[in-house]
Amino acid sequence: MATKKSAAKAAPRKAAPSSSKDAVSKDIAFTQQFRSAIIQKLDDWVDKVPQANKPLIGAADGSAAMSPKDIVEHVKKRTPLGEKVVSNWAELTLKSIKDTPLV
């Protein structure tokens, strides 16, 4: 009896991690899609921008200024700055959605 009860109790527990795993893998897939979309957008931007090698931004630490091409490389190589660009872009986009008026 005790074994059957344990088996009955264990069944729903087994289902939960599986659906949780699905949700996690969907989240990962969504994040990858978001990253790919940003990289695609940045590639298109670099193709269209008149001066893709001209410095656009810099840091107040004496490091080299960055052009649109450099920024895209940071994102693709997943440097700390590139990762910040992606995560901030996602965060700001999400905030923009939340701030959109309902009517």
Next chain:
Amino acid sequence: MLVIFTGYDQVSEVLKDCALQLIKKANGRLTLKLGPPDSDSKRVNQTLMARQKVTLFYFGHGELPPKGLVAQDMKPGIYARNLGLLKNRLVFATSCYSAQSLAAAAEKHGATVIGYRGQMMVSFRVKDRRLQKTCILAAALSLLAGKDAATAMKAAIDAYNSAADKFIKGNAEDSVIASAVYRVNAQAMELAGRNRKM
């Protein structure tokens, strides 16, 4: 108030513009301005020694500790060995890593430091000039208006975030600037030491 600034590359020239704007708005409260070519490490040291406890506004490069805030001669102007010069002083340091390099001034010497943890980013776009200056100077102008350091820092964070929110709705380049400059700076701002007014 002391305003010290440098100008030897594209980033420091942008920050120099901000320093000059702050000087214009100082309304007679300026004790001394020290800019290029005079703002070398020796003069920075002398100036701080001669004017103890006066509020300091610093605009320029900062390198990872222990290097500190960089002077016009590209040598450390304020760094681990002379942090005692910031004793009981309110410091607004617009430079990379200032929250880290000046942390000991707050911990050991009673300074109050508004700075940046990590990189402080700058946009070179002409269309950003005005808004960027407003963001960079938001805390400084808030201090000049009589607000305390915590309120001043919040004003700067709000200004950076508001600019990021605006630009994320624009084109790809605007979104990059929103994500890599304005939002990064909002995240980097930090206050160390006791809250105080000018």
